[in-house]
Amino acid sequence: MKNYKHIIQFLFCTLILVSCQEEDYEFGDIVAPSNINIEVKYIDEGTESAAPGLGSGLVEFSATADGATAYHFVIQGQTKLQTSGSVSHNFTNLGNNTYAVTVVAYGTGGASSSETIEIDVLALYEPPADLIEMLHGGTEKTWRIKAESKPHFGLGPVDGGTVAEWFSAEPNDKVGVGMYDDRYIFRADGTFTHITNGDVFGRVGLIDELGASGGSVDGADVLNLPYNDYTEQYTLTAPSDVETISLSGLGFIGYYAGGDHKYRIFSRNATEMVLSTTDGNNEFEWWFVLTSED
Numbered sequence: 001m002k003n004y005k006h007i008i009q010f011l012f013c014t015l016i017l018v019s020c021q022e023e024d025y026e027f028g029d030i031v032a033p034s035n036i037n038i039e040v041k042y043i044d045e046g047t048e049s050a051a052p053g054l055g056s057g058l059v060e061f062s063a064t065a066d067g068a069t070a071y072h073f074v075i076q077g078q079t080k081l082q083t084s085g086s087v088s089h090n091f092t093n094l095g096n097n098t099y100a101v102t103v104v105a106y107g108t109g110g111a112s113s114s115e116t117i118e119i120d121v122l123a124l125y126e127p128p129a130d131l132i133e134m135l136h137g138g139t140e141k142t143w144r145i146k147a148e149s150k151p152h153f154g155l156g157p158v159d160g161g162t163v164a165e166w167f168s169a170e171p172n173d174k175v176g177v178g179m180y181d182d183r184y185i186f187r188a189d190g191t192f193t194h195i196t197n198g199d200v201f202g203r204v205g206l207i208d209e210l211g212a213s214g215g216s217v218d219g220a221d222v223l224n225l226p227y228n229d230y231t232e233q234y235t236l237t238a239p240s241d242v243e244t245i246s247l248s249g250l251g252f253i254g255y256y257a258g259g260d261h262k263y264r265i266f267s268r269n270a271t272e273m274v275l276s277t278t279d280g281n282n283e284f285e286w287w288f289v290l291t292s293e294d
Contacts, residue, residue, distance in 0.1 A: 202256025
């Protein structure tokens with residue numbers, strides 16, 4: 001019996017050693033990116049201009065680095081994560097101002113390197129008083145999707161000039177998907193708060209950018225994706241004389257479609273505005289009608 005006991009103990013120890021050897025993974029060398037290069041383009045009326053720009057305040061940044069897999073851009077206290085290495089930013093402080101822009105390049109195993117540059121940007125746009133009054137009234141205003149109307153949500157061709165030309169949802173057509181109970185608060189200090197009431201609505205694939213899990217897939221839509229309330233920044237600009245609300249980070253309104261998070265104001269009055277944005281696939285223009293609760 002003692003011999004059998006020793007044999008069993010030997011086999012047990014051997015199995016443990018084999019098991020440990022099978023889980024001995026190799027991750028390769030952890031190397032921080034090097035040779036970070038940052039290119040800057042000033043965009044006015046859709047074309048590139050010389051520094052510090054002609055007054056739009058819109059600047060496009062592109063970064064490259066050896067061994068980089070993702071980039072963080074830190075601009076005016078906002079951090080923007082971009083795997084592509086490209087991002088745009090609207091500078092809205094009036095006049096010619098100097099800003100520090102930092103790019104953090106990430107490599108394998110989370111190793112990172114950074115580079116900071118300074119740029120001069122000219123911003124001349126000052127939002128009209130009636131736009132300011134409509135949006136937050138000098139303090140703050142709460143907005144929602146106008147679910148009871150048609151149109152209130154839909155899509156059309158990119159850069160299309162007609163509201164929801166290809167599809168326009170019927171009144172209350174999207175009840176229970178995670179959109180109608182959302183609230184959007186614009187404040188005079190430039191902050192934007194999205195009250196999600198626990199879940200959101202968006203496009204398959206693109207909504208993955210939020211980093212959340214759950215919800216249910218219905219065709220090309222994701223319904224009721226769990227997502228908490230959050231606060232971002234917003235800026236007002238008017239490229240090509242089109243009033244535009246730009247949200248920082250992953251801020252969005254109504255339906256997550258990715259893209260540049262810029263919402264063009266198609267029309268507006270004291271209590272209602274019609275917005276559109278191009279999705280991250282450059283496939284559709286998404287339309288939203290918002291009404292204020294204040």
